[in-house]
Amino acid sequence: MDRRSPQRPGTAGGFWNGGPAPPGLMNLSTQILRALGDPVIAVDEQGDVIVWTPAAERVLGFPVDEVLGRPLPEVGIRVETLLFGRERRVTLRRREGGEFPATVTATPLPGPDEGMVLLVKDLTPWIGPGGDDAASTDTLIVEERLGAAFRGIVEATGSDLDRSGRLEALAQSLAEQGRRLLPGISCMIAVVPATRQDVFHCLAGAGPFAETLVNQTFRREETVLDTALRGKRVVERNDMQVASGRRDLFVAAGVQTMRAVPMSTEVPLPDGRRALGAIVFYRAEARSFSDAERRLLDDFGALVGLSLQRAEVRATTERAMARLQLAVDVALDLARSLDVGEVVRRLVRRAAVATGADRCALLRIEGGEDGEMVTEAAHDVSGYDGGVGNRGPVAEQQLVRDAIARREPILGGQQNLAPMAAEIRRALGDVCHTATVPLVYGGEVIAVLVLSRRRDQPFGKEEADTIKLLGGPAALALRNSYLHARTEEASRVKTDFLDMAAHELRTPLTVISGYLSILREGAFGPAPPRWDDPLRILDQKAAELRRLVDDLLLAARLETGRLEGLTQPIDLREVVEQSAQAADDVPELLLPQDPVVVSGDREQVSRLVDQLVNNALAYGREGSPRWARIELEARPEQGEARLAVEDRGRGLPPEVGERIFERFYRYEDPDHPMVPGTGLGLYIASELATRHGGRRGAGPAHVTRRVVQQYASPSSRTARPLRPRRGARTRRPRRASARPGTGRPGAPPPAGSRPGPAPAAPGRSPRR
Incomplete structure (x- = not known):
């Protein structure tokens, strides 16, 4: 049969000419193609039509019998210009000559034979009929x-x-x-x-x-x-x-x-x-x-x-997020130190890098816009002199004055160089643009940052925003460093005063104590009996004053790090026994049988134990006998010893458990009478424990003062100074024994025996 004849084997319903196919598939294909509302056209490799659906006949006006097996009619589709898978906008022509806008999409024809399937979409319902200038060839291109x-x-x-x-x-x-x-x-x-x-x-x-x-x-x-x-x-x-x-x-x-x-x-x-x-x-x-x-x-x-x-x-x-992150980084960086010099050096360097400035100087402001400015630090990428320490009136620099008055960054040109020193004029002579930034805290301008650029690139809004973000943490860091410096200075002055006062009081106190001793011994003749009570009271008060002077002097030396000592092996059990025996009221003792050897200065460790015991006895409950218990525990596995001093006193609120170790801190209970003291005892004990590598703590209820001390290692059994000094004397430790629970000298316990605790308070078991 002629290939171009309208009907040949394989035609299905008048619109298929693709050769024989299984009846079931042909029936399904026929139903699908008939159901489509848009035209579907298929051509073979020679360009002859092999599929022409009823929708194509309806839209384009060509009957199926006229197109099957023949070249594609002139409807405006140029097959050679189409690309597979790409939709193309075209203007199509109907058989009667009318035109309409459409899109044509080409897909390859399945099977061994080359060909293509054309899917046509009539755009008239969406954009109206074509044929005007909007659908011209140039417009479509x-x-x-x-x-x-x-x-x-x-x-x-x-x-x-x-x-x-x-x-x-x-x-x-x-x-x-x-x-x-x-x-x-x-x-x-x-x-x-x-x-x-x-x-x-x-x-x-x-x-x-x-x-x-x-x-x-x-x-x-x-x-x-x-x-x-x-x-x-x-x-x-x-x-x-x-x-x-x-x-x-x-x-x-x-x-x-x-x-x-x-x-x-x-x-x-x-x-x-x-x-x-x-x-x-x-x-x-x-x-x-x-x-x-x-x-x-x-x-x-x-x-x-x-x-x-x-x-x-x-x-x-x-960029805004980066600026925020930069501000956070700067805040963290500045918070690492409270030293004024270090803070300002980091600040000027960070500010110069963050804003792309060639130079950044920090001016401390004294007296506001009518006062003076002092150069604290400067960072210059070209290595020019920073002018640190230079001082001058704020009124000489209008940009600085405006920044202080307005409390906001001032973007401008070069500063007034006339009143500046020669080396500063050389550093700023080629500056083109500046940003003057006040650092404000609590409504007060504490300093001013002056950022400079030598290239012709003014500071813009983004740099101003960056500077504003840096200003807050910078002002806070500067204020904290200034306050810390003032606090350190005040602390130094106070410590120097305490040291001086202790030294000045020691000499007259020694004279008073000497004369009291002479009076008691009768060197000036027998003292009248009525003097006994006054002499005893004077002697007690002199002893209290002597302890106060010693505490003041020791606290001052601990504060300044001038306390010297000699590290040597000492028996902590022996030190505890001697401190208990010397106390006004002998505490209960829970001590191990064997010596507990630690490394330290014997005199300082004895002072540590004395302070803990005296503090425990002083803060007893009103109306109850003065009582304290000392427990010493050896911990060979951890290589340390634990010393606990317990009382039956008033107890402590949880919030002051650590503050009692601060210098001069005293917790007074309004429901109990005030206990005389200076607030130095536990501070001295804490500092001595830390100095010897120990740890301290306090219990919240009936107060337990704890100190954990490291054991002396075998290599530390020889004496050595805690701090290098000349003329350090080596003192041999004294050995003493006491019966557990009494603190009085006596024979050592039999071998293999273990001392038992003294009777505990009712309802409380001994600490072990």
């Missing part, structure tokens, strides 16, 4: 190219997200898309930087001429690009070799025509900008672009503007 460019923009912005918002890479990809819009053109994207809004920066370019402009910066005024951006309108000129302010560039490149499409936004960016820049198209001929080409370029420019606006928003947000 423009729309097709714009669609391709739009897909390129989508791909570019998508990859930009993957590249974490690199604006340069995105702009270059968009410029390359713009160059492909029309043959023989170049495309350049120029932006207005956030830090310098008086210039254009050529961010990206594609094409011979545009590529030579990349990374160049031009001033905005009196340029064609600025005219377009300020007027928010497209500007096209074909006399650029005459009209341009840089006509040398256009003459050298042979470019005459330019079309500039402005990129701006009604909603300001996070940094306050509304003008983004412009996208510019160039070509060599002095020939204007056609209406279709203008529409293509302008629409593409609008798409590019939206893409760059989105990228700028993201980049601005990331």
Whole structure:
């Protein structure tokens, strides 16, 4: 049978001519193709029609009998221009001559034979009938190219997200898309930087001429690009070799025509900008672009503007987050030290790096805007003199005065160099731009940062925002360091006073004690009996005063680190026994049978135990006998010993459990009478324990004062000074024994026996 005949084997319902197929499949295919509302056409490798659905007959007007087995009729579909999988906008013609807009999508025909299936979509219900200028061939070409460019923009912005918002890479990809819009053109994207809004920066370019402009910066005024951006309108000129302010560039490149499409936004960016820049198209001929080409370029420019606006928003947000992170880092860095010198050195260095400044100086303000300024520190990338210590009136520097008065950064030019020293004038002589930043805390300007740039790049809004973020933690760090310095000075003065007072009191106290001893011994003759009580009271008060002087002197030496000592093996059990025996009221003892040898200065360890015991006895419960218990526990596994002194006193609130070890701190219970004292006892005990490598703590209820002391290692059994000093004397430790629970001298316990505790308070078991 003739292949071009309307009917031949394999026809199914008059619209299939693809050869024999299984009956079931043919019935299903027939039903599917008949059900489709849009035309479906299939052609073989020779271009002859092999499928023509009823929808194709209805929309295009050609009966199936006229087209099957014959070349595709002239309906406006050029098969050779179609690409598989790509939809193309076309204008189709019906048999009676009418035209309508449609899209045609080509897909390969399944099977061994080459061919294609055409899916036709009538667009009349959506955009109306075709045939006018909107559906002309040029317009369709423009729309097709714009669609391709739009897909390129989508791909570019998508990859930009993957590249974490690199604006340069995105702009270059968009410029390359713009160059492909029309043959023989170049495309350049120029932006207005956030830090310098008086210039254009050529961010990206594609094409011979545009590529030579990349990374160049031009001033905005009196340029064609600025005219377009300020007027928010497209500007096209074909006399650029005459009209341009840089006509040398256009003459050298042979470019005459330019079309500039402005990129701006009604909603300001996070940094306050509304003008983004412009996208510019160039070509060599002095020939204007056609209406279709203008529409293509302008629409593409609008798409590019939206893409760059989105990228700028993201980049601005990331810069804001980076500034916030920088402020956090600066705050943490400054908080690492309370030394004023170290804080100001870190601050000026950090501020210079964060803002891209060539020099940063910190001026301490004394007396406000009518006072004086003192240079505390300076960081200069060129190594110029910092002028540390220079002093001058605030009134001499108007920028500093304005910053103090307004409490906000002042962006300006060079400072007043006239009153400055010669070396400072040399350092600041070539400075072009400055930012003067007040550091405000509690409404008071405590210092001023002066940032300087020697290059012609003014400080912008973003640098000002960065400076403001740095100002808060910087002011707080400076204030804390100043307060710490004042506190340290006050503490030093107080310690020096205590040391001096203790030394000055010791001499007259020694004389008083000596004369009391002479009176008691009767060196001036027998004392009348009525003197016995006064002499006894004077002797007690002299002893109390002697202990106070010793505590003051010891506390002062501990505070200044001037306390010296001799480290040697000592039996802590023996020290405890002697301290218990010397106490006014003998405490209960829970001691191990074997010696507990630790390393330390014997006199200082004895003082530690004395302070704990005296404190426990002093703070007994009113109306109850004075009572304390000392428990010493050896811990060979941990290599340490534990000493606990317990009382039945008033107890402590949890919030003051650690404060009782502070110098001069005293906790007074309003329900109990005040106990005489200075608040130095537990402080001395705590410092001595720390000095000997121990730990201390306090229980919250009936107070238990605990000290954990390390064992003496075998290598430490020889005496050595705690601090190197000349003339340190080695004292042999004295051995003494006491019966557990009594503290009195006596025979040592039998071998193998273990001392038992003294009777505990009712309802309480001995601590072990």
